[in-house]
Amino acid sequence: QTAPRNLRDLPKGHLHLHMEAAIRPSTLNEMAATLGIEPPNTTVFSGFSQFDIVYRTLLAVLQEPTHLATLMDQIFEDQVANGVVYLELGVDSSFYVERYGSHSRALEVMLGLARTASERHGLAFGFMVTIDRTASIEHSILIAEAAALFAGEGVVSLGLASDERGHPCADFAEAFAIAKAAGLHSTPHAGELVGPPSVREAIDVLHADRVLHGVRAIEDPELVAELAARGITLDVCPTSNVLLDVVDTIAEHPLPRLLAAGVRCSINADDPIIFGPNILAEYELCRAELGLTDEQLADCAWTSIETTAAPDEVKSAAR
Ligand code: ADE
Numbered sequence: 603q604t605a606p607r608n609l610r611d612l613p614k615g616h617l618h619l620h621m622e623a624a625i626r627p628s629t630l631n632e633m634a635a636t637l638g639i640e641p642p643n644t645t646v647f648s649g650f651s652q653f654d655i656v657y658r659t660l661l662a663v664l665q666e667p668t669h670l671a672t673l674m675d676q677i678f679e680d681q682v683a684n685g686v687v688y689l690e691l692g693v694d695s696s697f698y699v700e701r702y703g704s705h706s707r708a709l710e711v712m713l714g715l716a717r718t719a720s721e722r723h724g725l726a727f728g729f730m731v732t733i734d735r736t737a738s739i740e741h742s743i744l745i746a747e748a749a750a751l752f753a754g755e756g757v758v759s760l761g762l763a764s765d766e767r768g769h770p771c772a773d774f775a776e777a778f779a780i781a782k783a784a785g786l787h788s789t790p791h792a793g794e795l796v797g798p799p800s801v802r803e804a805i806d807v808l809h810a811d812r813v814l815h816g817v818r819a820i821e822d823p824e825l826v827a828e829l830a831a832r833g834i835t836l837d838v839c840p841t842s843n844v845l846l847d848v849v850d851t852i853a854e855h856p857l858p859r860l861l862a863a864g865v866r867c868s869i870n871a872d873d874p875i876i877f878g879p880n881i882l883a884e885y886e887l888c889r890a891e892l893g894l895t896d897e898q899l900a901d902c903a904w905t906s907i908e909t910t911a912a913p914d915e916v917k918s919a920a921r
């Protein structure tokens with residue numbers, strides 16, 4: 603009998619982590635104190651709509667340019683401490699467009715901070731620029747064009763976040779076509795608050811390379827088989843799914859069934875300041891509560907590197 607694998611030392615990609623929600627609790631409190639405001643309570647909410655309001659309260663604290671620099675540096679430091687070797691960080695330029703004047707300037711500023719943090723902590727990264735699917739189609743095209751400007755310069759994928767209900771993937775076909783033409787990966791959220799038809803649109807209309815969440819594909823065996831056959835990765839966030847009522851309990855999470863059906867999955871934290879666990883704790887949870895074996899956990903970790911835009915050196919070191 604061999605000892606269980608040390609999951610800290612398993613080389614992991616972190617592919618589903620939204621920037622503002624990766625702030626440390628202590629840093630959130632300190633920043634609020636310097637601004638003379640109450641730190642937002644980020645852990646009390648019920649349902650996606652309240653979650654979304656909580657998420658936006660984080661923006662009130664990240665007001666100073668120095669706050670963004672601190673946030674970025676600490677995110678990279680924390681990922682390294684979790685054994686992350688490649689970070690695909692979700693950023694939404696629309697949160698900073700007023701401050702910096704344009705989406706492209708906001709991305710340029712954030713990319714500069716990320717490059718500094720990347721060198722300082724020795725962690726490879728790419729940005730997933732996320733479109734807010736509750737905003738307009740024109741807005742989505744603006745963001746896609748800004749993201750495309752930085753293809754090969756730090757931006758690696760185009761995402762689609764916020765409330766899936768009433769905001770179908772298909773509405774964003776043009777934005778994702780722009781991204782694909784620029785060589786970016788297509789990485790929309792789908793199959794979280796809406797079932798299989800949403801995942802279907804993500805792969806058929808947005809030509810998703812990976813689907814963020816995607817777990818409700820489990821409701822359609824044919825779709826599961828297709829995800830497996832096409833090697834489309836699902837970037838799964840177990841605790842997020844429990845706290846946003848996508849599944850009733852962690853024990854019922856479909857990750858083991860998706861893996862058993864041959865679907866490639868990565869394990870991620872999504873919004874740790876809101877949901878609690880960091881990526882390492884999510885891996886531990888998958889072992890303790892979902893019964894994933896060391897081999898399955900290692901497969902998920904390898905998927906999180908192999909099926910991404912991680913640099914070749916990172917891929918060969920992790921193989
Ligand atoms: N933005 C941050 N986390 C999200 C999630 N789980 N679903 C949709 N949008 C999000």
Ligand code: ZN
Pocket residue numbers: 618620763791814872
């Ligand atoms: Zn997310």
